[in-house]
Each structure stands twice: as structure tokens, then as C-alpha cells.
Amino acid sequence: MSKTPLQFRHNGRDVAIFVDGGTNLLVALRELIGDMTPKFGCGQGGCGTCSVLIDGELHLSCLTLAETVAGRSIETLDGMKQGPNLHPLQRAFADNFAAQCGYCTPGMLMAAKALLDRNPSPSRAEVVEAISGNICRCTGYEPIINAILAAAGGRASA
Amino acid sequence: MAVTVKTFANSAEAAAVLSSDRGARYLGGGTLVMRALNEGDVSISTVVRANDQALARIEASGPRITLGAGVTFARILGERDLVFLHAPARSIGGPAVRNMGTVGGNLFAPNPYGDFTVALLALDATVAVQGGFGARDIAIEEFLQSRERQSGALVLSVSCTRPTSAEAFRYRKVARIKPKGGSVITLAAHLPISGGRIAGARIALGSMAPTQIRAKAAERALEGRILDAATISAAASAVTEGTSPSDNALGSAWYRREIVGVHLRRLLSGQE
């Protein structure tokens, strides 16, 4: 089966790869680009740990046909930190004990970023809604919700 | 297994491939198609895409609205003119699924999915379909009854008439997980009022049969009446007629039959 050339922006950098027909974006990012930050949890849309931003919108990379992102801009957790400094959301996750095993964390951070980029001071209900497609089996969600609210508060006052 | 991906600039070309190749599957938002591919579904050998702008169009200014098949739920939620469709759009998935999933894909989504289609059925929507031999409009009820046979056709858009008031159209999804989760049952009611009486009642149900269905006995109980307690009771007791729910992980057929009248009563009497 022939491969298809594919170009897109990955965390602000142009990348070009060849994909097999039917390859999903998660596999393309992890196996062809080497960005291991989006995780594989289910491949079914159910867990959210593969979440990435496509042109600023939250998408599940495991359910995205890689070819559909040609020419578009993809952001993953790998692009979140600002130089040597953690992004305020990452800092808030660390300070609020919002990660235990850490498996859900990349998806949670991308879902939180998608929210705060559009709505810098969300209500608690809006935070709950924003991460409703992401499953965490460790923290019980409260520390994650608190971390996102703390990051939003920090941003607002900064 | 690798599949062939064919991308077309216009929907007629995509429709021609879909109707001639049994292994071809149209890719809308992909939330169900990609799931199938990730699971190794070998019935799909070709994935067909169309980048036709018409499929992404929303016409929402007039009394009759049209949604291109490729319109996502997130886009519906961004349209102030489509407020009557916000409750069904918001009831689907989490934010990522609403950014990806489309109106066209929802028409084919099996139980426990297809919530938006329940709303469209209560609104007597029309489905515009492009087959191998040109385009035609099909009433949504007929479309759903023959859904298995529609697999070689491309849906272009859906249209419906805007409800005359906010109370005339009501929607309720019963799920175990909030704010997300598959449907235990989904209900939508369209109750246009003419001269103080209900004229053209429509009650649509999801997860109460293999496809979304209308509860026609309940509609008859409402037709020509005033929406009072006696009418609501009559509709609630008739609502299971003609239904054939099944058991799944979210609820048993018995449970669904038990609760559908309770939720119809709450929907019609405006209770939370």
C-alpha cells in the first residue's frame, strides 16, 4: 500500500511525514514524529489522554485521520512549556497535586488549555464541563479542577 | 490494516464512489469510523472524504434552517440562531467529541448514540441525500427506517422548520454520567400550539428501538388537546406502545420501558 505525504505544523514547527492510509494522528505523532506526550489509552475516544489542539480546538488524536490535518496547526503537551519554564497550568498541576500516575495528565492539560485560551476565568462548572471527556483513575478529579481554577486565577491576577 | 483514503473536492464525486464500492465508508468527523478502524474493522477498505464547502454550511436566519452534514455540534452551539438545538448538541460527548462529531454522522450512529437525531425526528426534519443517481430529499422517519440501505448514499444536509416558541420544543437525555455519557433513553417533543390546542404533536425517542422512533400513540393522546395534567398522563401511559428497547450496559429493556413514561411526564410538565 502506498504512503501519503503529509505536512502540518507541530508545536510551531513545520513537519513532513509519510503515512499509511487510515493512520490516526496519535500514531503519526508518537511513531513518526517522536512526540510521546499524547498518550494511548483506549483508541476509542473514551479516555481523552490523546487530546491535542488542532487549530486551537480540542480533538482526540486517536480518532483523527492523520491526513485530515494537512496544513493545520497541532499543539501537544510537548509544546506547552515556555522555554525552561513550566506553563502556568503545568505549575498549578504540580502545586495542587493534580497528577498521581500521570497518565491522564497530558490530555487534562490540553483540555484545560483549550478552555483557558477561550475563557480565561471559567466557573467551576465550566471547568468540570471542559474536562468531562477526560478520565482520571487516580486523583478523584478535585485536585485537577482546583489546579485549573488556580491557574486561571493566577493568570487573571498576573 | 491500511486502507485507501480518497478525498474529493465535490460531494457528487464522493457519492459516486460510495455507491459503487461496498467497502467504502464516508468519513464525517470520524468519531465512529476511526474507532472502527482502530479496532481493525476489515469491512472498511476505502475511506471517502469530501472537502465540499456546502457540507459545512449553516443556514439559520429564516424560519426553515439547514445544516450541512459536516456541521459539528460545537458549531451549532456557537450559533445564536440555533438556540433551540443547543440542548441536544450540548448533550453529546465531551468537548472534543462535540468539536469533531457531525450532524451527518449522528444520523448513522447506533444506540446508545444518535441523540441529535432524536431532536431532528421530533422536528420532522428532511434529509437531503446524494445517491449514485442524483440528489433527493427524504423525510427523516423514512430515512431512519431504511437506514441500513442508505449506507451507499451521501447525506448532504438536514433541514427543519424552526419551532414557533421555546416551549414548543423540548429535549431530555437520560444518562448515568453527567455531564457526559451514553443515553439510557433520549426524548424530544415538538408541540406546536394552534388556537390553544396542540396541533401536529411529535414525540421522538432514542434507545427505545433499534433506531430512533416516534411514539405515535403518545402523539395521538396529545393531538388536539390542551397540555393539562390529564393529557400528559394519557401520553405518558401510551408512550411505550410500539417500542422495542434492548438490554445494554447502561440499562435493561425492562428499565427503559419503566422510565420512559416518567421522563415524558417530566418533559411535558416542564419539570427538571
Ligand SMILES: Cc1cc2nc3c(=O)[nH]c(=O)nc-3n(C[C@H](O)[C@H](O)[C@H](O)COP(=O)(O)OP(=O)(O)OC[C@H]3O[C@@H](n4cnc5c(N)ncnc54)[C@H](O)[C@@H]3O)c2cc1C
Ligand atoms: C467518547 C464518545 C462519546 C460519544 N458520545 C455521544 C453522545 O453522547 N451522543 C451521541 O449521539 N453520540 C455520541 N458519540 C458518537 C458520535 O461521536 C456521534 O454520534 C457523532 O455525531 C458521529 O458523527 P461523526 O461525524 O463523528 O461520524 P463518523 O464517524 O464520521 O461517521 C459515522 C457513520 O456515519 C456515516 N456518515 C457520516 N457522515 C455521513 C454523510 N454525510 N453521509 C453518509 N454517511 C455519513 C459514516 O460513513 C459512518 O458509517 C460519542 C462518541 C465517542 C467516541
Ligand code: FES
Ligand atoms: S486514546 Fe484517544 S480517547 Fe483514549
Ligand code: FES
Ligand atoms: S493521575 Fe493517574 S489517571 Fe489521572
